[in-house]
Amino acid sequence: MGRRVLITGLDTFWGGRTAQALEADPSVDMLLGLGTTEPKVPLERTEFVRTDQTYSILSRIVRATQVDTIIHTFLETSSTRVPGRVLHEINVIGTMNLLAAAGATGTSVRQVVVKSSTHVYGSSAEDPAWFSEETPRPSPPATRVERSLVEVESLVSDFAQENPDRTVSLLRFANVLGSDIVTPISQNLRRRVLPSVFGFDPLVQFVEEDDVVRSLEHVTRHRLGGVYNVAGSGKLPWSEVAGIAGALLVPLPPLGTRTAASLFGSLRLLQFPPELERLARYGRGVDTRRITEAGFAFRYTSAGAVASFARANNLRRSIGRSDDRYHYEQDVEQFFRHSPAVVRTTEV
């Protein structure tokens, strides 16, 4: 029997891309995606269910569909997109409901994959140059995003301890750049600016968006449990990021950085959320030996991820915004999936 997979955050970049990747996998029988809004990418056979952001109906869905794998991509890792209250709801309460559904007695769920972030290590002067999966963070969580992610991870590790018969995979991703993903860093770089803190030029890591999707697929396919850091190899200086992307480095004062950042932010000139501000001071590096030893091969280095973004950005600048973007039409999608009029040749 093939696998039955449920993906959260189908309407986000991650959920959509992961669903697309898994659709091509013949060993996956059924794909189901949850989202608060409509999917943003064209999907062949993934079923879409609209839910609230904390997944209160998740346990009913799991019972009804008998999924064996849950891929939890709907974790918010940037404080610019949603207010703090909502961030907590999405990350902590959403994960709590998800794990409750996955841990119910007699449940069909065998594997849970969670997409976390290297933000859980924080960024401070006391950091080691490279964090391994076991290195404890030296500083207490300083920002709202970090606090909620640390809480999510403790929920996940509790779940893994209570359910030793289930595979729990936790992936911690470095900051992502690539051709399509929109993050505060990419938004800055698109405007050809990059905020920095005067006198600081730390070493940072990036991971390319394709490697993110491929690594989620890798741990799902091979049922790899445990915690894995996912980041392109090597680190590069913050100033180099601006250099590769052709952006102007905008140094903010080292004292009163927050005030300056929120001033620029409210003028919509720069995006400099607190979690980036600390990163632009002390940087961060994670050791990815564990996931490469588990058979995963990165296609991009850290600098390669920045270069990949820069190339896509050059194209965007030349041809402008493409207008053939996908719009989800409920009726059309339902027709293709369920109408007896559609001839399904792929079915065996």
Next chain:
Amino acid sequence: MRRLYDPIYRYWFRVEWEGLDNVPMSGGALLVANHAGAIPPDAPAVMHGIEEELGRPIYGMADFFFRTVPVVGTLWSRAGGVPAHPENAFRLLHDEHQLALVFPEGSKGPSKTYADRYRLRRFGRGGFVEIAMRAGVPIVPLAIVGAEEAMPILFRLPTLSRALHVPYFPVTANMLLLGPVLGTVTYFPAKIRIRVLEPTIFDVEPGLDHYSKSRVMDEAERVRGRIQDALHDMLRDRRSVWFG
């Protein structure tokens, strides 16, 4: 930046080495030295010296405090400085087979006043010995003479250091003679001599999580004693602070 520093190393401090062949040419090793001077000139001297004379890269482990200072922290890390985190040291020595330099006195070394010169402070909690044991690398002690006189501290202002959140706020002879601005960035041209002592190799199994605390403290104390003895020996032969 190295090119800028080279004349200072050569003509200002006129750094001279003894026993350089005690530094291994390959494999990891932990260099341990005494530390002195308000803004210690010994770290750059050792690092530049090893790279010039032996052609091997070396990484200087420094207090986290450095990283929090704008510009200084960035320059320090570009020059081969690494925050003194046990994981950093272990990775450099064990995984990457590099040379690392530590000053186990920490900020207690450079913050001592001129009256206490060449009296080694406590060597931390012996963490450097434990790292060397775990990484399975030798410890190479260095005794450095001259750094004490390059920027001697007359007294400290503890209230000011607390207000500024810095480990110590020194008032140096340089400041009194050259003024607060020039005196902060100018060293006296003391002659720096560095003696490399015989490496210590520990006969313990590498890779353990814990090592006997008493053994670690004993070894740390032994290294401290050897450096202290070497310092006294070098000072006995020193005829002039400025010319060696």
